[in-house]
Amino acid sequence: MKLSQLAAYAEGKYHITEQRKWDAFKGFSVLCDPSTGKWAALLMREWDSVSGTMTERCDIKCGREALAAFHAPYLSKPFHMQGDKWVGVRVDDDCDEEVVFQLFDRALDSGRRCGATIVLASELSKVREKRYEETALPVRSASRVPAPRAIPQKIQEMTKLYRFGDGSMRQKSETFCAQARFMEDYEDDQPWYGELHQYFPTYHDLRLAQLRGYFTWRTEIRKGNWQPIASSLAFIYVYELLNGVGAASPEDTLKKLKEFETAYLDSGLGDSGMRRYLHRWMAEFAVIKNIRPELAAQYFGEKEGEQDKALTVLKQPDRYSDGDVFEALCAVSAVKTDKSPVITKHGDEGRRLFAELWRYMLRHVSVANIGFFRMCFGEQKELRWYPLCNAVYWQPEPYADTEYVLNENHSFFCRDGVWFERVYPRLYFNRQLLNDFLHEADRLLRVYLKTGRPLKQRESAAWAEPHISAFIRADRQAKIEAARPKIKIRFSQLDRIRRDATVTRDSLLTEEETAEQEENTPAAEQPVNALTSDLLSDVQLQIMQLLLNGESVRAFIGEHHLMPSVVADAINEALFDEIGDTVLECDGDELNLTEDYIEEIKELLGG
Numbered sequence: 001m002k003l004s005q006l007a008a009y010a011e012g013k014y015h016i017t018e019q020r021k022w023d024a025f026k027g028f029s030v031l032c033d034p035s036t037g038k039w040a041a042l043l044m045r046e047w048d049s050v051s052g053t054m055t056e057r058c059d060i061k062c063g064r065e066a067l068a069a070f071h072a073p074y075l076s077k078p079f080h081m082q083g084d085k086w087v088g089v090r091v092d093d094d095c096d097e098e099v100v101f102q103l104f105d106r107a108l109d110s111g112r113r114c115g116a117t118i119v120l121a122s123e124l125s126k127v128r129e130k131r132y133e134e135t136a137l138p139v140r141s142a143s144r145v146p147a148p149r150a151i152p153q154k155i156q157e158m159t160k161l162y163r164f165g166d167g168s169m170r171q172k173s174e175t176f177c178a179q180a181r182f183m184e185d186y187e188d189d190q191p192w193y194g195e196l197h198q199y200f201p202t203y204h205d206l207r208l209a210q211l212r213g214y215f216t217w218r219t220e221i222r223k224g225n226w227q228p229i230a231s232s233l234a235f236i237y238v239y240e241l242l243n244g245v246g247a248a249s250p251e252d253t254l255k256k257l258k259e260f261e262t263a264y265l266d267s268g269l270g271d272s273g274m275r276r277y278l279h280r281w282m283a284e285f286a287v288i289k290n291i292r293p294e295l296a297a298q299y300f301g302e303k304e305g306e307q308d309k310a311l312t313v314l315k316q317p318d319r320y321s322d323g324d325v326f327e328a329l330c331a332v333s334a335v336k337t338d339k340s341p342v343i344t345k346h347g348d349e350g351r352r353l354f355a356e357l358w359r360y361m362l363r364h365v366s367v368a369n370i371g372f373f374r375m376c377f378g379e380q381k382e383l384r385w386y387p388l389c390n391a392v393y394w395q396p397e398p399y400a401d402t403e404y405v406l407n408e409n410h411s412f413f414c415r416d417g418v419w420f421e422r423v424y425p426r427l428y429f430n431r432q433l434l435n436d437f438l439h440e441a442d443r444l445l446r447v448y449l450k451t452g453r454p455l456k457q458r459e460s461a462a463w464a465e466p467h468i469s470a471f472i473r474a475d476r477q478a479k480i481e482a483a484r485p486k487i488k489i490r491f492s493q494l495d496r497i498r499r500d501a502t503v504t505r506d507s508l509l510t511e512e513e514t515a516e517q518e519e520n521t522p523a524a525e526q527p528v529n530a531l532t533s534d535l536l537s538d539v540q541l542q543i544m545q546l547l548l549n550g551e552s553v554r555a556f557i558g559e560h561h562l563m564p565s566v567v568a569d570a571i572n573e574a575l576f577d578e579i580g581d582t583v584l585e586c587d588g589d590e591l592n593l594t595e596d597y598i599e600e601i602k603e604l605l606g607g
Contacts, residue, residue, distance in 0.1 A: 353449075365467055
């Protein structure tokens with residue numbers, strides 16, 4: 001660092017011109033407070049003719065307590081000034097200019113309007129012999145010291161509001177908030193187009209030109225005329241809104257922050273890196289100001305929002321569609337399940353299988369009373385939460401006890417002024433378990449659907465194979481049941497149908513056929529619909545035997561003058577209690593056995 005940098009800082013921020021008051025001491029100059037005329041700093045440049053180097057030092061009237069506050073090796077007791085209000089600074093390459101600038105700011109803020117003693121000398125050997133009282137000495141020539149530029153009265157009054165305090169972030173935020181409220185309606189017309197890089201910027205960190213440039217920019221954007229400006233200055237505007245400066249209500253604050261994102265960041269005027277801070281602050285602001293959860297949800301980060309939504313779906317999957325459950329699985333896992341041929345080739349059916357499998361796992365899988373959901377995502381944790389901790393924000397009163405429910409898996413609460421977040425932390429997700437489950441599910445479902453390239457089983461996923469296989473067997477059986485034809489038999493009408501059939505048959509027979517039928521019918525023979533066994537009549541048994549032998553019963557039914565549909569209904573009724581379903585299907589004049597029950601019928605009829 002060089003003393004010229006301190007002089008430039010004083011000129012740029014406070015319009016203080018370096019004054020060289022003594023011809024006999026050309027290396028000495030002073031920086032005076034323009035409002036009081038008192039010295040704020042003594043600058044000393046001494047040339048060493050032996051080494052051929054320039055030694056630079058300065059005494060700053062910032063209070064001796066600054067030595068304890070900064071602990072810098074280049075800080076010491078004053079070199080020439082006397083009193084506890086002065087601190088000496090060795091200005092060299094190790095000297096931090098930001099620290100020196102802060103000390104100078106302190107000097108202007110805490111200059112005590114009292115006398116001090118300075119020792120100057122014409123020779124270094126006599127440097128401590130002569131004493132002078134600190135006074136605003138007359139300038140030898142007005143032409144040599146340019147008149148300072150005018151500082152707006154409002155800015156001068158705002159500057160006096162600054163208090164150093166303990167130098168903490170809390171103190172800095174409190175002072176900024178007081179100054180921001182004082183300057184809430186201030187307007188200016190002095191643009192500034194430079195660059196500035198400052199962490200947690202406030203008014204006090206700006207030079208006069210930068211400060212007036214910021215207020216000029218703010219004046220224009222409040223009129224809807226958005227213009228580019230250094231990002232550090234744009235952050236100050238965001239800090240103002242978070243502190244309620246320039247907004248009528250918390251809802252209005254969020255509205256104007258959203259307008260800032262749209263008009264300034266989305267349009268490319270500002271640094272897009274501000275967006276992540278902006279979204280975080282908007283979400284935290286919505287919680288501490290108790291904004292409606294449905295409105296606050298849009299301000300939380302995309303990952304947080306997706307996670308909350310996914311966990312809500314996966315926790316109670318029966319309340320959501322197959323598509324919602326599948327999307328939730330994809331959102332919380334690293335497996336590219338959506339690229340599987342189970343999905344790309346089978347679409348909705350593939351999504352249904354994954355969703356139903358997840359529901360099956362929740363119902364059937366647990367270890368030591370720990371369900372599958374908890375095995376994958378752990379339990380909700382209560383963690384300390386620090387809203388707006390990385391913004392210049394002032395909360396004058398402790399937060400009241402409250403609870404804020406964002407959704408059923410994410411909430412916040414405050415107790416005794418301390419905030420907590422109740423959430424499922426991603427840190428506690430068992431990603432290996434979840435990813436192995438989805439990989440094994442993909443592998444076995446490909447086999448089930450006979451699709452895609454076979455996957456290799458992971459050793460770590462072997463635990464999931466029995467559960468997934470059991471689900472697939474159940475799904476296959478359900479499909480078989482659903483594919484069986486459902487014939488509704490009206491048993492109350494069977495007797496009437498049989499009687500009508502008998503009348504119809506008798507009316508069609510000739511006298512010779514009737515006589516022949518009577519001769520061929522044994523005396524003990526029962527009617528067709530009478531059972532000669534526990535289940536079927538002889539005719540029905542013969543029909544079933546022909547069908548079991550793979551033969552057509554069309555000729556047999558014709559010889560006995562029977563109606564195929566009536567025969568089918570009679571046999572289905574007789575065997576319904578044993579089989580539980582229809583065993584014969586009528587196709588015109590042909591009867592066909594239902595293939596699924598052939599073995600059961602054989603066993604039932606004695607093989």
